[in-house]
Amino acid sequence: MGDEINYWKLFSDSFNFRYTNPQATVGMMRQASALAKQAGDLQYGLYVDHWLLQTLINVTGDYDEALDLAVQTAVEARKRTYREQMERVCVHEDLISAYLGIDPIGHAKLIEDAMTYMERETDSSIECYYCLLSLRANFEITFGATEKATHTIRRYYSETQSYDRHHFGSAHVELCSLMALRGDWERMLPYTLNGIEVTGDNVQMQGNVATLWAARALALRKLNREVEALVAFQRAKAKADLMQIPIYRVYYDMMCDFHLEVGEVEAALILREHQLKDVIGKGQPYWEAVFRLAYARLLKQIGRPYAEQVSQIRQLSMKLKKPEVVLDPLSAFEAEA
Amino acid sequence: MDTQRRQFQLNVPGLLKVLAENLYSNRKVAIRELIQNAHDSIMRRVIANGTDISFGPRIQLRADPANSILTIMDNGDGMDDNDIIQYLTTIGNSYTREVGSTLEFLHPERASALIGQFGMGFLSAFLIASEVKLYTRKAGGQGWSWYCDASEFYEMKPAEVASVGTFIELKLKPEAEPLLNADELTQAVRRYADFLSVPIYVNTRVQPVNLMTPPWESDTPDKAVKEYLERTFNQREVLHTVILRDQIIDLGHDTLTVPLRGVMFIPPSSVVSLREYGDVMVYIRRMFITDQERDLLPSWARFFRGVIDCAMLQPTASRESLHQEESFMAVRQALEAQLLAELRRVAYEQPQVWRRIVVSHTDLVLGWVTVNDEFFDQVADLLPIQTSRGAMLLKDYLAQTGNVFYYVTQQIGSLQDQLLGEGFEVPVIDASWFAVKPFLEKYASRLPAQSRLVQMDGDAKKLMQPVDDSRYDGLVMFFRKHGIVAKIASYKPHGVPGLMLYPRNADAMIEARRALESDELSDPFAEIVSDYLSQQGDDDDSQPTGVLYLNASCVLVRQLTEPAAAPMRDSVLTLIHQIAKLFAGRTLTAQDAATAFSGVTQSIIEVMNHG
Numbered sequence: 001m002g003d004e005i006n007y008w009k010l011f012s013d014s015f016n017f018r019y020t021n022p023q024a025t026v027g028m029m030r031q032a033s034a035l036a037k038q039a040g041d042l043q044y045g046l047y048v049d050h051w052l053l054q055t056l057i058n059v060t061g062d063y064d065e066a067l068d069l070a071v072q073t074a075v076e077a078r079k080r081t082y083r084e085q086m087e088r089v090c091v092h093e094d095l096i097s098a099y100l101g102i103d104p105i106g107h108a109k110l111i112e113d114a115m116t117y118m119e120r121e122t123d124s125s126i127e128c129y130y131c132l133l134s135l136r137a138n139f140e141i142t143f144g145a146t147e148k149a150t151h152t153i154r155r156y157y158s159e160t161q162s163y164d165r166h167h168f169g170s171a172h173v174e175l176c177s178l179m180a181l182r183g184d185w186e187r188m189l190p191y192t193l194n195g196i197e198v199t200g201d202n203v204q205m206q207g208n209v210a211t212l213w214a215a216r217a218l219a220l221r222k223l224n225r226e227v228e229a230l231v232a233f234q235r236a237k238a239k240a241d242l243m244q245i246p247i248y249r250v251y252y253d254m255m256c257d258f259h260l261e262v263g264e265v266e267a268a269l270i271l272r273e274h275q276l277k278d279v280i281g282k283g284q285p286y287w288e289a290v291f292r293l294a295y296a297r298l299l300k301q302i303g304r305p306y307a308e309q310v311s312q313i314r315q316l317s318m319k320l321k322k323p324e325v326v327l328d329p330l331s332a333f334e335a336e337a
Numbered sequence: 338m339d340t341q342r343r344q345f346q347l348n349v350p351g352l353l354k355v356l357a358e359n360l361y362s363n364r365k366v367a368i369r370e371l372i373q374n375a376h377d378s379i380m381r382r383v384i385a386n387g388t389d390i391s392f393g394p395r396i397q398l399r400a401d402p403a404n405s406i407l408t409i410m411d412n413g414d415g416m417d418d419n420d421i422i423q424y425l426t427t428i429g430n431s432y433t434r435e436v437g438s439t440l441e442f443l444h445p446e447r448a449s450a451l452i453g454q455f456g457m458g459f460l461s462a463f464l465i466a467s468e469v470k471l472y473t474r475k476a477g478g479q480g481w482s483w484y485c486d487a488s489e490f491y492e493m494k495p496a497e498v499a500s501v502g503t504f505i506e507l508k509l510k511p512e513a514e515p516l517l518n519a520d521e522l523t524q525a526v527r528r529y530a531d532f533l534s535v536p537i538y539v540n541t542r543v544q545p546v547n548l549m550t551p552p553w554e555s556d557t558p559d560k561a562v563k564e565y566l567e568r569t570f571n572q573r574e575v576l577h578t579v580i581l582r583d584q585i586i587d588l589g590h591d592t593l594t595v596p597l598r599g600v601m602f603i604p605p606s607s608v609v610s611l612r613e614y615g616d617v618m619v620y621i622r623r624m625f626i627t628d629q630e631r632d633l634l635p636s637w638a639r640f641f642r643g644v645i646d647c648a649m650l651q652p653t654a655s656r657e658s659l660h661q662e663e664s665f666m667a668v669r670q671a672l673e674a675q676l677l678a679e680l681r682r683v684a685y686e687q688p689q690v691w692r693r694i695v696v697s698h699t700d701l702v703l704g705w706v707t708v709n710d711e712f713f714d715q716v717a718d719l720l721p722i723q724t725s726r727g728a729m730l731l732k733d734y735l736a737q738t739g740n741v742f743y744y745v746t747q748q749i750g751s752l753q754d755q756l757l758g759e760g761f762e763v764p765v766i767d768a769s770w771f772a773v774k775p776f777l778e779k780y781a782s783r784l785p786a787q788s789r790l791v792q793m794d795g796d797a798k799k800l801m802q803p804v805d806d807s808r809y810d811g812l813v814m815f816f817r818k819h820g821i822v823a824k825i826a827s828y829k830p831h832g833v834p835g836l837m838l839y840p841r842n843a844d845a846m847i848e849a850r851r852a853l854e855s856d857e858l859s860d861p862f863a864e865i866v867s868d869y870l871s872q873q874g875d876d877d878d879s880q881p882t883g884v885l886y887l888n889a890s891c892v893l894v895r896q897l898t899e900p901a902a903a904p905m906r907d908s909v910l911t912l913i914h915q916i917a918k919l920f921a922g923r924t925l926t927a928q929d930a931a932t933a934f935s936g937v938t939q940s941i942i943e944v945m946n947h948g
Contacts, residue, residue: 016615016631016639017636017704020632020636021636021704021705021708023707023775024704024705024771024772024775026771027704027770027771027772027774027775028771030771031769031770031771034747034769067869068841068842068845071845071849071865071866071869072842072845072848072849074858074862074865074866075845075848075849075852075858075866076848078852078857078858092862095862095865099865107868110861110864110865110868113860113861113864114861114862114865116861117859117860117861117862206661234663235662238661238662238663238666239661241666242632242661242665242666242669244636244708
């Protein structure tokens with residue numbers, strides 16, 4: 001079965017499913033990669049592997065498979081065969097992304113060194129430069145390094161403005177995440193709308209649109225503009241409901257805060273449950289622990305048992321280089337009245 | 338300084354340029370916009386006349402290639418000077434929208450005949466024309482002429498206009514002149530206005546070029562749909578058609594009736610088995626919007642194609658795509674409910690048709706079947722799966738294997754895994770096709786009886802029984818002395834003395850080690866790769882060099898434990914190891930293969946010398 005399919009056709013068709021049935025996309029890309037390599041078309045194999053990695057990292061969030069493949073691909077890319085190939089650069093960034101998704105704090109030094117190296121090697125004539133800016137912004141926000149993140153996001157925003165809608169849309173999401181972190185609600189508002197406009201109906205960026213509506217809803221609620229907030233919330237939810245792939249972490253954070261702002265703990269709990277489902281068993285121990293802790297907090301808040309979450313967080317911490325990054329907040333949480 | 342309140346200044350030519358060149362993706366949409374204006378004008382006259390159509394509604398397009406002129410004439414309600422100023426030349430004011438909103442509550446059926454919303458369609462004339470002249474007259478009123486050459490000024494004056502309605506004359510730009518070709522013009526009319534109820538005539542043709550009545554509203558819908566699918570989709574024989582109807586969806590606190598019109602169909606299998614469809618042609622109030630809407634169908638229904646007309650859908654300003662908002666989701670939900678109900682009906686009432694659908698689209702159905710439980714239940718036992726013994730249905734397969742799914746995910750390098758499967762006398766499922774494994778997992782999860790999935794490549798150990806017998810210690814020691822990890826197990830086929838098993842990522846690990854040893858990676862990435870390798874398990878089975886599993890069920894292996902075999906034992910063990918390596922075919926460089934062959938040759942010579 002499938003022998004009659006050309007690998008390039010299989011690969012191009014796989015994009016049709018990327019946001020509706022990503023598992024099918026992953027399967028098709030795996031198969032296209034294997035067939036390309038079997039046919040001796042190694043460059044195409046690397047090209048497909050990069051997109052497979054992008055799908056595993058950004059769409060399905062399956063980091064177990066992504067890590068193996070990212071290492072394998074980065075190692076493969078050292079060969080002379082790929083010297084002129086753009087994806088040779090991309091797969092190194094994919095490897096950094098994979099490490100960011102698995103244990104960003106435990107691997108902070110490895111990630112920082114690799115990013116610095118890539119930034120030195122990459123200039124703004126290729127897209128990878130913008131991907132790197134996005135990675136760095138993400139990395140710094142994860143650490144709560146708002147000053148560094150502000151600097152990076154400013155660059156990302158201003159440099160992508162005239163580059164492309166994809167990155168410019170993402171820059172708006174990063175910017176709004178940062179402003180939420182700083183509680184800068186009034187200034188966030190125009191960026192939410194601008195980001196939505198920039199992103200438009202691009203099917204690849206509907207996660208951004210959902211997130212930006214969520215950010216807008218939260219900001220409006222913080223500013224007591226309740227009617228507008230509810231409309232924005234509905235838009236965010238409608239977009240998210242249409243998506244059949246895991247949605248960004250920031251979306252959940254914004255939506256949960258939106259509910260918690262008026263004491264809707266149950267609604268926030270449901271969202272966190274969805275978020276957890278998206279990461280469980282997918283090789284993201286740090287993020288799974290973080291989400292479980294957020295979930296446990298809500299359970300505690302409404303007097304429901306949360307011991308299972310605590311036990312799971314302890315188990316997850318064993319997979320981290322620095323278990324204390326989740327164990328310390330866990331202890332603090334347990335000590336809270 | 339006092340605050341000054343000023344009005345925005347409009348640079349009309351600039352605005353026209355932006356709207357005309359950036360709002361629309363295709364300049365032919367000008368035909369759609371002008372026809373739609375003509376249609377709405379006629380509908381307003383019909384409504385004003387209390388639905389009397391004795392005036393013979395019609396739209397006439399004429400091309401004059403010699404002078405590069407295209408004219409569009411309608412006998413709608415026409416315009417007076419106020420209408421021209423308020424609506425035609427005020428961007429964003431839509432006469433039709435205003436009429437529509439007043440009718441919407443009391444006469445929704447009349448409102449639904451009106452299409453215009455944005456008050457900017459007329460601008461699109463400048464997509465194709467450098468000059469536009471317009472003559473118009475309302476019943477019992479003064480006629481007017483209007484002229485604009487795409488500058489910020491227009492001219493209008495009273496004029497003799499023979500009949501009620503509007504006549505537009507477009508001086509086409511050179512790049513739009515192909516529209517003066519009758520076939521091109523007819524094609525554009527059919528594309529955008531096939532279903533408009535007003536007859537549209539092109540040049541001297543005596544028959545309207547548009548269908549006017551959508552096939553699903555015809556008196557003989559089956560025949561009309563068949564003809565339509567052939568004409569529009571080039572589909573002579575389809576497997577099944579579904580004529581859409583109103584669908585009630587449950588909103589929890591209320592219900593909502595979604596007015597679905599149109600037809601969905603399942604094409605026969607395509608030349609390329611992977612070919613997916615799922616694209617829907619969308620009309621709103623009979624006006625064409627897009628033929629490539631890919632999000633409206635539920636994701637599992639990619640083997641459908643079709644055309645839908647739904648007034649609940651909201652077009653974007655260019656009306657070339659849809660806003661994906663709440664109403665879009667409601668329509669999608671309604672469509673899903675209706676297609677599922679129809680498929681359920683076909684499965685029970687027309688099993689032969691159902692079988693053809695599933696068999697024709699096996700690959701596609703497999704790809705989507707896992708995302709919808711109801712759909713899964715309808716097709717799971719009809720899908721043939723490829724196995725090492727030919728195509729089989731899973732229920733028959735499981736009857737043979739005792740509810741165990743044995744499968745391989747790679748065609749290359751899985752021969753030895755399949756060999757183990759043959760030892761168990763069971764067929765092995767070829768799950769190298771992307772959709773098969775998720776399908777097997779879903780099938781297993783929904784079986785009432787307990788079942789097991791055994792991936793033969795990378796997980797073949799599950800087919801072996803560990804053997805704890807000190808008689809074999811000498812054999813294992815021999816290999817350990819040579820740095821080879823060997824274990825004793827019992828497995829079928831009994832004729833196989835030894836197999837090499839490797840972890841899933843063995844090749845990648847070996848390559849990574851080589852790259853590190855030869856210092857071929859840049860420093861930060863070398864550190865990451867080292868970190869990765871250090872996190873791999875340190876047990877024997879995680880080693881990329883693989884484990885030789887000697888088969889305690891094989892007579893040869895058992896004989897090697899006998900004292901009589903001692904003189905030839907080392908040679909035979911080397912032979913078994915090298916053959917197993919070559920047969921596995923993994924992690925081998927050309928140099929490794931040469932060494933293995935050399936070992937085989939040397940061992941055979943030694944055995945012969947002893948013989």
